[in-house]
Amino acid sequence: MDSGTNARALENSDELEASHFLVKHKALPAELYNEIIGYLWNDSHALKSCALASWDMTRPSQKRLFHSVAICPQPEPLPESIPTKYKDDPRNATIGTFSKFQQLLDGSPHIAQYIISLHLSDLSWSYRLQVHEFEYPGIGFRTHGGRRWLLTDASLQPYLGLLRNLKALTIECEGNPLEGSCSTFRAILQQPSLLYIRILRSSCPIQALNRTIGPNIEHLSLIDWCPEDETSPLSFEPPSSQVYLKTLTIRSPTAFVSLMTSPTFRLQTSRLRRLVIHSQSYSEKHLATWTILETCSSTLEEFEFRPTHREWCFCE
């Protein structure tokens, strides 16, 4: 036997030994796999590799990969004026569209139970890029539109129904996501597991949210909302139980306070631990802020006050 054959035989025996070791020690405790995968929580490439490497690692890897899911619109192609080197930038890749989400859950429905946080975005400016990134001084911001899907695609509702462990939901869209009696989101907003709701850039009336959300909601963030059209009929029985919030983020405390006196207003602030008020500045409106603060004066631990530039102009 020549030296080359010997070396190959040794390599084969090493491989054989390694495979025997793997077979022998296959049944590592699940907690150990979980612990190992836990270190890779923010490394999606490694998690994907682990999910494919071994059946034992598939479940813990998928749990972390799909813990937080975002569904965004299909982006439009970047304009020609942007240098080519940026067009291939992975940041602008087509990611997390609803069709991909459908394919994912159709092929692997068990993944739905791993989704804890869901971000639904339908904004035309999701791909806004800062000018400095492209070294174009003085132009301002570039915006890129996307195909709207969130309020038009009726097939979303059954998929939302699969997310039985969902705890956090962010809806980012123009328009009212709760419009109509058969709103796509009504069922998910009353789901017992859901604790956190964040609605951004939407014209969602707070009254509609008030009568739709389940009593288990603890964290509510409403950066933008609009007054409700009171003529719109209510075709379902709203829940009557109070919603005791632990954290609240709002833009207009004056409007919020005006609703607090209503007997049907369920959003209670008496147990708030964290309050974030956006965009208030001059003392007149501090009265409304104080009205909310007073209700939670014995529980509030964090208070964040964020006025904006435009409001300062009003002070002139």
Added chain:
Amino acid sequence: MLPHDEEDDEPEPIDLSKLTCLKSFTVCLFSGYIDRTTMDSYRWLSRILRTGNSQLEEVSIKVTSEHGQLPVDIMPWKDVCDVLLSKCFQNMSRLSILIASSEQTEVDAVVEALNAFEWIEKLRLCPDLNVVVKGSRFCCVLILCIHHLHHSSY
């Protein structure tokens, strides 16, 4: 103009002293130019801070010019620091000041001036109080989000 303490007839409605469990207070201030006139909200903040809260452990102040030029003027901080040095904030263990602007040079200038400011030095001499003054150039948050989303795409 922004309300001045001496000129205000009405007291500040927000009374921090009545928030008995408050541990953290974060506020965003504006400092910039409107119609070529320097405008800021330090006085507005001082009014709120004067209501005091001895349980407060952490105060965070973020200053931004939004998208305009950031004035390199630290004198308005004197009044804010003066209030924070009072007994009303005796339990404060951390003061964070973040200066944010789109221009790095402006940020650096303000941070440097603040770090050398005698009133900030006075706060730093307080026992058990950690004072942090930092600068931050506006970054494109949306890009970072998209970058993050890409990494967790399915």
